[in-house]
Amino acid sequence: MEAATIIRGGAVLLKEGLKTGWGVKLRDGLIAEVGPNETLSAQAQDTVIEATDQVILPGFINGHNHMYNVFSRGISTDAVVTEFSSFLDDFWWPYIENRITPELAEITTRWASVEMIDSGVTTFFDILEAPNAIPGALEREAQVIREAGLRGILTFEACERMSSENAELGLKENADFIRNHADDPLVKGAMSIHTLFTCSKEYVQKARAMAKELGSKFHMHLSESVFEPNWTQEHYGKQPVCIYDELGCLDSDVLASQVVQVNQEEIDILGRSGASAVTMPLSNCEVGGGVAPVTELLEAGVKVGIGTDGYINNFFEVMRGAFLIHKAHRQDPQAMGARQVYQMATDMGAKALGMENTGCIAPGMLADVITVSMNDTPTPINEKNIYDQLILYRNPADVKNVFVGGKQLKKDGVITTLDVEKARADMRQACAEFWKFK
CATH class of the missing domain: 3.20.20.140 (Metal-dependent hydrolases)
Structure with missing residues (x-):
């Protein structure tokens, strides 16, 4: 069996609402399990991410x-x-x-x-x-x-x-x-x-x-x-x-x-x-x-x-x-x-976009998930205000982990698949030429 990634979250936001103390298990590019953190068992080869101060969302x-x-x-x-x-x-x-x-x-x-x-x-x-x-x-x-x-x-x-x-x-x-x-x-x-x-x-x-x-x-x-x-x-x-x-x-x-x-x-x-x-x-x-x-x-x-x-x-x-x-x-x-x-x-x-297999957290959906910090807000995030807190008071810096097909693209707030500073330098250099008009 292929190794899994288990994210133990502070909460998971499902279609039916916020589930506190829940996490997800990702395997073979899909969401394999969703449930209370203690039910998501890990094998020796699995990766376990402790994100109990974060809420797990679909990307x-x-x-x-x-x-x-x-x-x-x-x-x-x-x-x-x-x-x-x-x-x-x-x-x-x-x-x-x-x-x-x-x-x-x-x-x-x-x-x-x-x-x-x-x-x-x-x-x-x-x-x-x-x-x-x-x-x-x-x-x-x-x-x-x-x-x-x-x-x-x-x-x-x-x-x-x-x-x-x-x-x-x-x-x-x-x-x-x-x-x-x-x-x-x-x-x-x-x-x-x-x-x-x-x-x-x-x-x-x-x-x-x-x-x-x-x-x-x-x-x-x-x-x-x-x-x-x-x-x-x-x-x-x-x-x-x-x-x-x-x-x-x-x-x-x-x-x-x-x-x-x-x-x-x-x-x-x-x-x-x-x-x-x-x-x-x-x-x-x-x-x-x-x-x-x-x-x-x-x-x-x-x-x-x-x-x-x-x-x-x-x-x-x-x-x-x-x-x-x-x-x-x-x-x-x-x-x-x-x-x-x-x-x-x-x-x-x-x-x-015609995609039925992403956009929500559920077993069998693509393992396209993110985690967003939830314990550093000045007011608590709970099941009644979760949407307002996310839309109005969170920002990219609060996105701590990003997974697409189970592959981690952002880890602990740092993008892992691209050289960000090189990408920025290349963009600025290209702009210096592109902004020259004859």
């Missing part, structure tokens, strides 16, 4: 990331952004996206992995927007993800804004990656497009058909601001979700990101279709896109995950944003409770 699910986005942090340009289309045309595309190379994608992947492990993220969905980095950029990213030990779905954002040749190359990049990683235990692919204003209807349908044939998720950015719905009304006379619906592009394997400026009819269509969504509360603020109707999406039965967008990768900050922004927007202190946010960041977020 967080970052449902939408752009790892290359690290290059935008603190960048100074002459661009003056006035609204969303200006953000893309005058800043994002010329200064960031069009300048990413495979080498730069690899460097940012390594640093983004540091940030995700530090925050307790064990699974993520990433979209590379870099038309001049293909072919081959996704494979460069995959090498780093395996090195880091994370579980990732990597995809390239295919669209027609550069050229028809680049548009076809984007679809091929995704299709090849999906096929090559069909049996990869850590890294998978997906089919991704940008928007209806950068993709023709025919191109959308082609990408959708490829995703169906390959058995992959089909992803799009959807109505991040008023720009896309205004554009589709002008060009097609309909709202974006209605267009996707008429094209036969909505069902349970669809993942729509952003979903900010959608009306009730569109929300109802998404709910009926079985499509999932991911919300990025903080980056939506950055681009002036608005506040996504997450509560309405949830009420319609849409599975909604939480993503960082690569903007602020401190996942606790992003969860706090989801918790607070909707209360202010709706002027309702009961909107978006801490437990709801936690579910979106774990179990529901996993299901939104």
Whole structure:
């Protein structure tokens, strides 16, 4: 029998609530047992971790990331952004996206992995927007993800804004990656497009058909601001979700990101279709896109995950944003409770990505677990306040241990799979060159 890892915790947070004095046993990449610490017997070859001052949680699910986005942090340009289309045309595309190379994608992947492990993220969905980095950029990213030990779905954002040749190359990049990683235990692919204003209807349908044939998720950015719905009304006379619906592009394997400026009819269509969504509360603020109707999406039965967008990768900050922004927007202190946010960041977020075997602590689930310190808070953590304490008052420094598939990526607060200081130095050096403009 293969050696196990036993984590004796101060508590385990299960779907049914907090179990004090419980721990978990990890074996063969799965959670083998969950129960009171004294019932988790250890053999001579097993590793035992004493974490009785920590709570054991499922790893967080970052449902939408752009790892290359690290290059935008603190960048100074002459661009003056006035609204969303200006953000893309005058800043994002010329200064960031069009300048990413495979080498730069690899460097940012390594640093983004540091940030995700530090925050307790064990699974993520990433979209590379870099038309001049293909072919081959996704494979460069995959090498780093395996090195880091994370579980990732990597995809390239295919669209027609550069050229028809680049548009076809984007679809091929995704299709090849999906096929090559069909049996990869850590890294998978997906089919991704940008928007209806950068993709023709025919191109959308082609990408959708490829995703169906390959058995992959089909992803799009959807109505991040008023720009896309205004554009589709002008060009097609309909709202974006209605267009996707008429094209036969909505069902349970669809993942729509952003979903900010959608009306009730569109929300109802998404709910009926079985499509999932991911919300990025903080980056939506950055681009002036608005506040996504997450509560309405949830009420319609849409599975909604939480993503960082690569903007602020401190996942606790992003969860706090989801918790607070909707209360202010709706002027309702009961909107978006801490437990709801936690579910979106774990179990529901996993299901939104089509993953049924992670996102909660239970025997048979993937051994993707984290431990968070619980005895150093100024007020006690208990079964009644656990979600508020986690969402509002914990931070990456409180994440002490991170496991993915039973492999330890963070031990006693220190990342073990990556050289953090080298990753930081490489990132800063790359930025020094990337921030030089002619």
